[in-house]
Amino acid sequence: MRTLKRLLYLAIAGILLFTGWIAYRVNNPVQFPSLPYEFSIKPGSSLKSVANQLADEGVLPDAWSFILLSRLMGLASSLKAGDYEITGSTSPLQLLKRITKGDITQSEIRFIEGWTFSQLRQTLDQHPSVRHDTIDLRNGEIMKLIGANETAAEGLFFPDTYFFARGSSDAAILKRAYRAMQNHLDDAWAARAVNLPLKDPYQALILASIVEKETGRESDRSMVAGVFLNRLRLSMMLQTDPTVIYGLGDKFDGNLRKKDLLADQEYNTYTRRGLPPTPIAMPSLASIQAVLNPAKTDALYFVAKGNGESHFSTNLEEHNRAVSKYQKR
Structure with a gap:
């Protein structure tokens, strides 16, 4: 009987020690190679591949504890693809929450009032974070691609700053700018003077x-x-x-x-x-x-x-x- 109790006590103590060790590992800030630190999760990446990637880059002390943490929290299948940027002290637990929430790094592009469509296209074509799907298309083909009724593109895109995830299509950004112009123009037309x-x-x-x-x-x-x-x-x-x-x-x-x-x-x-x-x-x-x-x-x-x-x-x-x-x- 005493042996059984001792084994039970040892098991409880082991569980408590293991739990405490896990809690320490997941809450202790990781050592990034440099700050800000950027990394990417590709679409379709598995939990194991992401954990190994971060461990290989020296971010995580090991991959298995991160995998275990993800499974214990029921987040193993919730990873969000995208680009991430870490700018300060971060624990494995915070890192896990960020990549499962999809708190990705956003890029931005600005279209200036008074620009021609040629200037707008040049800015899009030169942006390093944009996926260039329209670079070889004529203006009329672009308008058709984004679902516009007009064939002439000039003036139909609203000048503003647009935020997007790295790798977003230039067509998607143009579609947002086109819709923004249509909405502003419709609202202003409805409130026009007689x-x-x-x-x-x-x-x-x-x-x-x-x-x-x-x-x-x-x-x-x-x-x-x-x-x-x-x-x-x-x-x-x-x-x-x-x-x-x-x-x-x-x-x-x-x-x-x-x-x-x-x-x-x-x-x-x-x-x-x-x-x-x-x-x-x-x-x-x-x-x-x-x-x-x-x-x-x-x-x-x-x-x-x-x-x-x-x-x-x-x-x-x-x-x-x-x-x-x-x-x-």
């Missing part, structure tokens, strides 16, 4: 892209929009340099000449009335809202003062004086 000379949201987007390129200071944005809308109402030519520059494409060398303003092409608003056929850049939400809720003004002209602001005029005579004052001095 009697605007615009037929649909796409025309608003075109004009917003022009306002984006023409505005040097935030405070002038709604006034610039008001000038262009007044011109549209009167069937006046918009006569805006950024559309001509966009139409010239690679031919533009940084110097807009008189011959460029006289040479007819579909984006030359000095030779053609109305809006150009597509946007010329990605407009900001502020430019969209300015176009759909412009300042109430009789101005038909504006000229840059040289300090970021614009001078607005209601007639050509006043405008010519302003041009002499601010641009010919």
